[in-house]
Amino acid sequence: MTDLLTYGFMQRALAASVMIGTLCAVVGVFVVLRGLAFVGAGTAHSAFAGVTLGYLVGINPMAMALVFGLGTIWIVQALNERSRTAFDVSVGIFYAASMALAIVFIGLMRTYNSEVYGYLFGSILSVTPSELWTIGLLSAVALTCLALFFKEFHFIAFDQEMAAASGIPATRLFFLLLNLVGLTIVIALKAVGALLVFALLIIPAAAAYQLASRLWTMILWAVGVGLTSTIGGLLLSYAFDLPSGATITLLATALFFLAVLASPKR
Amino acid sequence: MNSPAVTAEGTAPIITFQDASFAYNGTPALEALTFSIMPGEFLGIIGPNGSGKTTLLKALLGLIAPTAGRATIFDCTCHTLRCHHRAKIGYLPQRSQLDPRFPITVFETVLMGRYGALGLFHRPTAADRELAEAALHDVGLPELKDRPLGQLSGGQQQRVLIARALAQQPQVLLLDEPTTGVDAPTQTALLSLIRRLHQQRRLTVLFVTHDINVVSPVVDRLALLNRRLVAIGTPAEVLTKATLAAVYGEAVIVTSQGGGSYVIVADHHHD
Ligand SMILES: Nc1ncnc2c1ncn2[C@@H]1O[C@H](COP(=O)(O)OP(=O)(O)OP(=O)(O)O)[C@@H](O)[C@H]1O
Numbered sequence: 001m002t003d004l005l006t007y008g009f010m011q012r013a014l015a016a017s018v019m020i021g022t023l024c025a026v027v028g029v030f031v032v033l034r035g036l037a038f039v040g041a042g043t044a045h046s047a048f049a050g051v052t053l054g055y056l057v058g059i060n061p062m063a064m065a066l067v068f069g070l071g072t073i074w075i076v077q078a079l080n081e082r083s084r085t086a087f088d089v090s091v092g093i094f095y096a097a098s099m100a101l102a103i104v105f106i107g108l109m110r111t112y113n114s115e116v117y118g119y120l121f122g123s124i125l126s127v128t129p130s131e132l133w134t135i136g137l138l139s140a141v142a143l144t145c146l147a148l149f150f151k152e153f154h155f156i157a158f159d160q161e162m163a164a165a166s167g168i169p170a171t172r173l174f175f176l177l178l179n180l181v182g183l184t185i186v187i188a189l190k191a192v193g194a195l196l197v198f199a200l201l202i203i204p205a206a207a208a209y210q211l212a213s214r215l216w217t218m219i220l221w222a223v224g225v226g227l228t229s230t231i232g233g234l235l236l237s238y239a240f241d242l243p244s245g246a247t248i249t250l251l252a253t254a255l256f257f258l259a260v261l262a263s264p265k266r
Numbered sequence: 267m268n269s270p271a272v273t274a275e276g277t278a279p280i281i282t283f284q285d286a287s288f289a290y291n292g293t294p295a296l297e298a299l300t301f302s303i304m305p306g307e308f309l310g311i312i313g314p315n316g317s318g319k320t321t322l323l324k325a326l327l328g329l330i331a332p333t334a335g336r337a338t339i340f341d342c343t344c345h346t347l348r349c350h351h352r353a354k355i356g357y358l359p360q361r362s363q364l365d366p367r368f369p370i371t372v373f374e375t376v377l378m379g380r381y382g383a384l385g386l387f388h389r390p391t392a393a394d395r396e397l398a399e400a401a402l403h404d405v406g407l408p409e410l411k412d413r414p415l416g417q418l419s420g421g422q423q424q425r426v427l428i429a430r431a432l433a434q435q436p437q438v439l440l441l442d443e444p445t446t447g448v449d450a451p452t453q454t455a456l457l458s459l460i461r462r463l464h465q466q467r468r469l470t471v472l473f474v475t476h477d478i479n480v481v482s483p484v485v486d487r488l489a490l491l492n493r494r495l496v497a498i499g500t501p502a503e504v505l506t507k508a509t510l511a512a513v514y515g516e517a518v519i520v521t522s523q524g525g526g527s528y529v530i531v532a533d534h535h536h537d
């Protein structure tokens with residue numbers, strides 16, 4: 001098992017697992033507490049549409065994923081302000097429309113492109129050094145933002161109107177939180193895949209929600225479950241030659257049910 | 267009718283409404299409000315369900331903008347209030363359903379009252395913790411400090427949220443039905459606490475309630491709302507059969523008891 005670590009691809013996969021597992025777990029805590037799970041799912045799909053367009057026209061797919069993922073969030077926010085369309089409804093429209101766009105873009109490609117499917121189903125073992133750097137850099141940005149506005153995000157998740165009423169710039173910070181969710185999705189997209197990335201965002205936090213009655217303990221539990229899932233899933237998928245994204249998701253799901261059984265809140 | 271409470275020194279009002287109207291998605295909720303509130307005044311706000319009491323408080327916090335007219339607090343237009351102004355307004359929202367499993371302790375909840383004054387990027391200091399402790403003490407719950415908020419009863423949670431508003435060290439306290447769903451001894455304790463703070467700190471208090479008889483002995487003035495300002499004045503002026511019947515229907519009974527009025531609003535509704 002130790003000689004595994006001498007493989008470059010394995011080192012990169014492990015490093016990516018640690019960063020993505022941690023980031024998704026921490027952001028996921030706020031996603032679960034503020035009820036933003038569907039936003040995560042919606043951005044994952046539009047980010048994937050960005051990836052397919054990137055491959056189609058020959059632009060860096062991760063950059064396009066970022067543009068599409070965050071673009072969706074900006075438009076959803078604008079719709080919410082202008083036309084009072086409920087968040088879930090406008091996210092749902094983007095969810096479907098961007099999947100349709102992705103299918104059109106794939107159809108326009110003349111040849112079969114296996115890398116596109118890598119983004120759909122996740123391929124943590126094929127993370128390249130430059131992708132790893134991007135993951136590391138963007139994760140640092142996202143975690144720094146979370147740390148800077150930690151107390152405000154806690155308040156907003158608790159009660160956004162009360163936060164706004166007591167002098168927190170709640171609307172702007174909520175928008176920042178949405179952008180951090182989008183960023184996190186894009187960071188994890190390649191490793192876990194557009195179909196499953198949202199599982200990694202909510203399952204560790206949902207498991208932690210069962211176990212913790214303080215924010216810090218919830219974050220620690222979420223990171224524990226997240227890292228166990230990503231690293232454990234990676235090793236299992238390598239050992240048994242299973243698809244990595246699916247293995248990670250199934251492991252996280254199993255841990256979630258363990259947490260439900262162990263929950264003191266029941 | 268729109269004359270502020272008579273205070274000897276001609277100080278300026280802390281809150282004014284000038285022909286202000288508010289609406290949700292084009293449906294009017296409050297129309298043509300004109301009145302003002304002096305610093306240090308204790309105003310009770312009464313009115314039937316849907317009469318716009320909560321809307322009035324939200325308007326003061328700038329959470330909704332007027333569709334006509336003007337609302338001001340501390341000489342600022344309400345809907346352009348900056349965060350540091352809001353930090354001086356303590357707000358107890360009408361009983362909302364808190365997620366009983368939200369990961370937060372009683373003390374953390376109260377400490378959140380300091381966040382507005384602290385501003386971004388600053389962590390609570392020892393002084394902030396002391397203020398939170400003192401507020402928790404004021405509402406009589408210091409021993410529950412480290413309990414998860416969700417494990418408290420509804421009335422205890424209400425007191426924690428009042429402590430959160432007090433920890434803000436507000437100049438104006440907006441309370442939306444603070445005594446609803448609270449047992450009688452706690453109701454009395456809360457009311458005397460708010461009265462004491464009002465007197466000690468010259469706090470301006472707006473107290474929304476359905477318990478007319480509980481607040482009328484305590485307040486300086488009462489405002490009766492019904493999508494507009496029906497009446498404002500001392501309890502004796504407002505709590506008359508003629509005024510109340512126009513809002514609550516003919517079944518209202520007003521009796522005199524030891525100098526004050528006692529109001530019985532019949533059960534059936536006129537909406
Ligand atoms: N968020 C909202 N969106 C749309 N309409 C609203 C909203 N909040 C209140 N309203 C409407 O505005 C009117 C006034 O509501 P408000 O909540 O101010 O009444 P209230 O006097 O506080 O009533 P209650 O005694 O039931 O608390 C009502 O007709 C209500 O239906």
Ligand SMILES: [Mg+2]
Binds near residue numbers: 360
């Ligand atoms: Mg109300």
